[in-house]
Amino acid sequence: MSTQFAEPAGQDDGQVCHIEYLAEVSGLSTDEIEDLVSIGLIAPADDAVRPPAFGLCCVLTVKTARRLRDDFQLDRHGVALALTLVQQIRELRAELKALQARLG
Structure with missing residues (x-):
């Protein structure tokens, strides 16, 4: 499988990747990745782009998610809860780090 990158539409200049790349890495x-999307744990960078493209933060x-699934033998609901x-x-x-920085 080849790595697929695309430029996000209407967003900053950061790179995005397609679902096949997420599956590959x-x-x-x-x-399973579509399950993560359906429960809101990851989201496409732009809902209008087809096929969906995801920020590299995903x-x-x-x-x-894969480590949780494999290490703890979790089903999709367990993975979602753990994530x-x-x-x-x-x-x-x-938040704690930001508060500590403000306090000195």
């Missing part, structure tokens, strides 16, 4: 199937999410919790932890850590 993560080890997930395109159906690479980390799909790789994490949601991982994302919340990352956001809370970032």
Whole structure:
């Protein structure tokens, strides 16, 4: 499978990738990635672009999803729950770091 990149439509100059690339680098199937999209854990960079293109930040999410699935033998619902919790932890850590920086 070849790496497929595209330029995002109507967004900044950052690169995006197609679902096949996400599947290639993560080890997930395109159906599993579509599940992540349907539950809102990743989203295409622009809903109007077909085929959908995803920001490269989604690479980390799909790789994490595959590790969670494989390491803990989780089904799609377990992966979704675990990913949601991982994302919340990352956001809370970032908020804590910003607060600590403001306090000195």
